[in-house]
Amino acid sequence: MKNIKISIGLIIILSIFMGCSDVVEFDPHDEYQVTELDYLQSEADYQAMAVSCYSPTQWLNQVIVVGDVSSDNSVAGGENASDVIAYQQMDDYTILTNNSILQDLWVSAYEGVNRTNYLIGYKDVNLLGNTVNFNGKEALYGEIHFLRAFYYFNLVKMFGDVVLFTDHKLGLSDFGTLQRSPKAEVYAQMEKDLIHAISVLPTAQSQKGRITKYAAQALLGKVYLYQEKFNEAVPVLQSVVDGPFSLVSNFDSIFLLDGENGPESVYEVQYSNGQPYYNWGGTTRGQGNYAVQQNGVRGFNGTANMPYNSGWSTNLPTQDLAAAYQDGDQRKDATTFNVEAYAKNNPSLNVTYQEAPFKNTGFYNKKYLPRKGQTSGQPELNYENNQRTIRYSEVLLMAAEANLRASSPNQALAQTYLDRVRDRAFGNQNHRVTATVQAIWDERRLELGMEGDRFFDLVRTGQAAGVLSSKGYNPATKGLFPIPQREIDISGLTQNDGY
Numbered sequence: 001m002k003n004i005k006i007s008i009g010l011i012i013i014l015s016i017f018m019g020c021s022d023v024v025e026f027d028p029h030d031e032y033q034v035t036e037l038d039y040l041q042s043e044a045d046y047q048a049m050a051v052s053c054y055s056p057t058q059w060l061n062q063v064i065v066v067g068d069v070s071s072d073n074s075v076a077g078g079e080n081a082s083d084v085i086a087y088q089q090m091d092d093y094t095i096l097t098n099n100s101i102l103q104d105l106w107v108s109a110y111e112g113v114n115r116t117n118y119l120i121g122y123k124d125v126n127l128l129g130n131t132v133n134f135n136g137k138e139a140l141y142g143e144i145h146f147l148r149a150f151y152y153f154n155l156v157k158m159f160g161d162v163v164l165f166t167d168h169k170l171g172l173s174d175f176g177t178l179q180r181s182p183k184a185e186v187y188a189q190m191e192k193d194l195i196h197a198i199s200v201l202p203t204a205q206s207q208k209g210r211i212t213k214y215a216a217q218a219l220l221g222k223v224y225l226y227q228e229k230f231n232e233a234v235p236v237l238q239s240v241v242d243g244p245f246s247l248v249s250n251f252d253s254i255f256l257l258d259g260e261n262g263p264e265s266v267y268e269v270q271y272s273n274g275q276p277y278y279n280w281g282g283t284t285r286g287q288g289n290y291a292v293q294q295n296g297v298r299g300f301n302g303t304a305n306m307p308y309n310s311g312w313s314t315n316l317p318t319q320d321l322a323a324a325y326q327d328g329d330q331r332k333d334a335t336t337f338n339v340e341a342y343a344k345n346n347p348s349l350n351v352t353y354q355e356a357p358f359k360n361t362g363f364y365n366k367k368y369l370p371r372k373g374q375t376s377g378q379p380e381l382n383y384e385n386n387q388r389t390i391r392y393s394e395v396l397l398m399a400a401e402a403n404l405r406a407s408s409p410n411q412a413l414a415q416t417y418l419d420r421v422r423d424r425a426f427g428n429q430n431h432r433v434t435a436t437v438q439a440i441w442d443e444r445r446l447e448l449g450m451e452g453d454r455f456f457d458l459v460r461t462g463q464a465a466g467v468l469s470s471k472g473y474n475p476a477t478k479g480l481f482p483i484p485q486r487e488i489d490i491s492g493l494t495q496n497d498g499y
Helices: 043-059 062-069 085-092 100-121 137-159 183-200 213-226 230-241 251-255 290-295 319-324 331-335 339-345 392-405 411-426 437-447 454-460 464-471 485-491
Strands: 074-077 265-269 314-317 336-338 363-365 387-391
Touching: 043 100, 043 137, 062 074, 062 085, 062 100, 062 137, 062 290, 062 314, 062 454, 074 085, 085 100, 100 137, 137 183, 137 213, 137 454, 183 213, 213 230, 213 265, 213 387, 213 392, 230 392, 251 331, 251 387, 265 392, 290 314, 319 363, 319 437, 331 336, 336 339, 387 392, 392 411, 392 437, 411 437, 437 454, 454 464
Parallel strands: none
Antiparallel strands: 074 314, 265 387, 314 363, 336 363
C-alpha cells in the first residue's frame, strides 16, 4: 500500500496440531520456520498485522463500479454482451446468484472482518498469554475498529442482513453454523466500533493513508444516515465540517496523482505500483487499483505527450448523467470524458482510439482514467490511483441532509453547506439553489458521479424504484444483491428476496 509498507506476507496461519501421549512431543518449528505462536511478540508485529488489516480495503475497488453500473450513472460496456458478464447482469438487472463479482466482494470484506477480529482478539494478551505494551497501541486499535466497521458497512449496503461475528476468526468448526443477523444488529456493531475508534484516534497521522478521528466520524455519520438517525448524524458530521479540510478550486485536480490525500481528503484507500503484480488469477489482490484499467478508452494512442493509457471501455458514464450537469459546472468534464471532443480539441496529439464496441455512450469515467507512468508490472493490474472514499464535499452534503431531516431542522446550515459545494462547482455564487432534501440528493449525484454511491443512495432514499424501474430494476429485491450461492450451499444462509 502507498505509504503503508507490508513487511509480512502471510499474516494469519491456521495450524492444527494433533498428538497423543505415546508419541514424541512435536515442535512445529521442526517443519515450519514461523508458526502462529511466533507472532505478536513485539510492537513491530502488531504494526505489521495492522497493515494486513488494511489490505482488503484495496480488494474492494469493484464496489465502486457496482454502485454506478447498477444505477443510472453508467453502463457495463465492454467488448460485447459476453464480456464482463457479472456487470452485464447488474446493468440489465438480471443478476444471478453465482455472480462472480459479488462473490469476490463478499469474500474480500469477510477477509477484512477475519483479520480485524483476529488482531482485536489478541489486544490484551498474545497467543502465549503475554501482554505487549507500546506507545500508540490504543490509537492503533482505533484504526482496526474503524476497518471492521468499514468492511461491515460495505457488506450491509450490498447484502442487507449478513453474518455478524466479532469475537474470533472463522475456522473449520464454523462451517454449517453461520446465520445472518438483522442489519440493525450489524449497524449497532458498526456504531460501537466507530465510537470507540473516535475516542482513541488522533486527528492527524504521520503516515498518509492511516485512519484518523475525522475519518471515523465521517463514516459514523454515513452509517447514521443509512439508518435515518439524523439527530445523531448532525453533531458527528459537524465535527468533520469544522475540521482542517477545505474544497480545492479545481475539481478535476482532486483525481490527479498530485491530488491524492489532499485538502479535502477525509479517507482514501491507498494504492501503489511499488510492488509489481502479475497474477491474473487474483486481479484485485495486488496493491494496484484494478478498477482504473476498466475505465480506459480502447486503443487509446497518440504522441508521447498524450497522457492517457488505453483500457477496456467498461463502466461507461451514461448520457443521462452527462446531461444532468448544467452549463458551467466544471464537474461535468471532470466526470464524463468525451473522447471524440478530446481528439478534436487536441489535434497536435494525433489521438486515435477505438469506439466503445458495446453499449457505447460516448463518455468515459474521467475521474479514474488510466494514465501513463502510473503503473508497473502487468500494467492493467498496478495503477497507483487512490480511491477517494470519503471527500470533504460529501461530508458537507451529508451534514446538509442530516440538518434538514433532523427532528429540529436547521435550514440555514443546510443551505450554507450546499452553497459551498455548488459555489466550488461553478466558480461563482450564481448557481445556488434552495436547500431541499431532493436538491441535496440530486447534488450528491453530480458531486459524487462515478464514485460508487449512486445506486446505494437511490436505495437508501427510497428513489430506486422510481428512477430505475424503466431500466429493469426489480423492487422485490429491496435494493439488495443476492447472497452468493456458494455461501448458501456451504453455510446454509438464506437468500434475499427477488432471487
